[in-house]
Amino acid sequence: MTMDLAAKFGPSSRRLRLETLVKLRWVAVAGQLLTILVVSLWFEFPLPLMTCLGLIAALAAANSLMSVAFPPTYRLEPAAAFAVLALDLFQMGALLFITGGLNNPFAPLICIPVIISFASQPSRHSIALFVTALAFITLLAFTPYPLPWFEGRTLEVHPLLQLGMWSSIVSMTAFAAFYAYRVSQEATLLADALTATELILQREKHLHQLDGLAAAAAHELGTPLATISVVAKEMERDLGNDERYREDVQLLRSQSERCRDILRRLTSLATEGEAHMRELPLSSMMEEVIAPHREFGVKVELIELSDRALEPVGTRNPAILYGLGNLLENAVDYARSKVMVSVEHTAADVTVTIEDDGAGFSAGVLQRIGEPYVTSRQNETRAGGLGLGLFIAKTLLERSGASLRFENRSPEGSGARVVVIWPREYMELDTSL
Template sequence: MAEQTATPFKSRQSGGWIRLRTLVLLRWWAIVGQASALMIAARVYNLNLEIGLCFLVVGVSVVSNLVAAFVFAENKRLSEQDTLMVVLFDMLQLGLLLYLTGGLNNPFSILIVGPVTVSASALSSRSTAFLGLMAILIVSLLMLFYLPLRTEQGFILRVPDVFRFGNWVAIVIAVVFLGVYSRWIVQEMHTMSDALQATQMALAREQKLTDLGGVVAAAAHELGTPLATIKLASAELAEELSDSPDLREDALLIVQQTDRCRDILRSMGRAGKDDLHLRTAPLTALIEEAAEPHVDRGKRIHFDHAAGEGDLLSQPNVLRRPEVIHGLRNLIQNAVDFARENVWVESSWNDKAITIRIMDDGRGYPPHLLGRIGDPFMRRRSVGNDPRRPEYEGMGLGLFIAKTLLERSGADLSFANGSDSFKTQASHSARTGAFVEVIWARSAIEAPSSADSSPLGENQPFPT
């Protein structure tokens, strides 16, 4: 399907997939770092700190880690709210420790950005925004309220106010920028993951349909000879029973039912061409097979197949790959969905490349989206509701699937509007809608020639 009309993948929930053990291990690393920094400041640099209160704050983190390790199961996964509370606790603990060690005069104040980055990677946008505001509130309070850093001789260590203000501005910018940056990256990864999952599902479905068609085609091939024998024998029997009307009628009934079996197998096997002898097909047959489900949907599909200009090459035989059929079918459906009356499917080839072009007479792609065609979960092709498809809620997933599958087969795709591409060609003036060009190197899709191929052998059963 060129655009998925079904409900798109729901965004994955942030909660329920973060292990408590992961956050506990990260907190142990933070505890080691905090304790080491306090010991070095007190013993090496002889700073006069409220060392008791500082280690009390660190001890709270130690106790919380021990409780988490011994009370909860090792494989416990946190919900959205649980993860938010854990990250908020770490942020408040760090803020209190900074209050006891000089506020924004402490160079470690930049670490307040860490919990926000973790939140952007693991929690929802609402939780990330809340933690970002909390981080900005904490550093703003640390601008005004803190215990000064004192040396052993009683001197107060502080940076000039302009630098302290600059430190505040830098932290606020880091909170906003890293939070938004991390959130966008994670959302892009999740979107791409969901889209690739949809692509794999579409390919698996196409493969199953192809395999099922292969079973039907193989059955028709294998049953053809015995059915022909039954028909011949029953027809001869009917001639010999001319003097027995009842028996002759039964023999003719066998002939009729044999013909019926033949027709049923032929009908069922129309789309099933994965027989060993039909794993390849002429290029035109492949294109028409991909377009077949959309031929009778009220739009005229025009096929134009020809070798490239100046070439006398015969039509190439290509591999019947499920991803190629499904990808082309998606593109053709997209053209049929948005066309007014006509869709054109052209193919051409030369000694180096095979090209397929799909065009329609619709309104085409919005110009501002041309550069994003093929991205998953983008907005619909036409701005606003399409009167021809009032209930349409496509998000670009179908085009992404088609693009991904065809590129996997070695194709290069380009998207444009016919009104721009053919405005100087009078013969193509009606092709004002979307224009998709798919190009393969012949070596990527062409089937081996009969001179290079080995005997196929007997049909093999599908693995179970």
């Protein structure tokens, strides 16, 4: 189920919002215009001023047209975002081409559209834009236009230095694009995983609120059912001697009485028994976690290392039940024949340890364990390909106040061990989220 939730959230989160792009382009227009005016009017360097102003005006006109044609909240499809960023790349490349090419100190800014694309767009569009930028950077090395400089002087740059500038801009573009892509991917994956966590926790809360719904239903149905019972008694009294209706009337009355008994039990479950059901001793909580996993061909053994008479008694917490259940389910899936669940409580801490006799965690998995990456169990040969499910369990348990430790039972990696530790006061309070 957790993988279905992860797949549900992904694509829509990588749409570029038009308002963000428009604001960035206005910053670019202002920066380009200021630079051109300073170079031309302040330093009085010779440059094709009208052509430069025309390119800047074209960018401003395109930006204004987008602002008018679409609402600010509009999110661009990947193909449309690629077209807009490619236009920015062409405009910046043309402006640099007529003002010195790679010799222009602002030449590295050509990487900005590529970085934006890798941070927000699918890989195929971003790679295509990177290849386009690479072609433009190469073309800038062969521009016939000199760098605007003092009148009567020409700034000569050695070809070897130009090659170094080309290499530095290309490597900077590639590195910055890769970094932006990785950060964006991790942020998106984390956000989707947290959303899935909240949905699962909400579902668990709904399941534990069914007793309240039952009480409400019993209360609402009590009045009409009492009316039906009174009418049935009147009909039995009036038609009791009539052979045609006697059995039907008696059946109607008996069934109405049966319904009242059912509603009475539901009402008592939500009132007299509600507090009892919400109070959950540690041993009862562990039995509730273990019970669904006993019939899968793997022996699940519960080991109590402390006196049950001194165990903490807290309130039913869906986050703890789901988190421990998920960890136990993973242990059962990867165990060969046995899973051991050890419970220990002191005056300060409550510790639950889940161990299996499987292959254990691989070194690579131990380094990344708890990250919301999604893997396929069928392709894993060792324990630990747990992906989003383990991330959700770890997040829920940590939010309940627990700390988790993942390790192998032996240095050779035989058998996995997960240790969950709470401060005792967290298990004796209502820590429901």
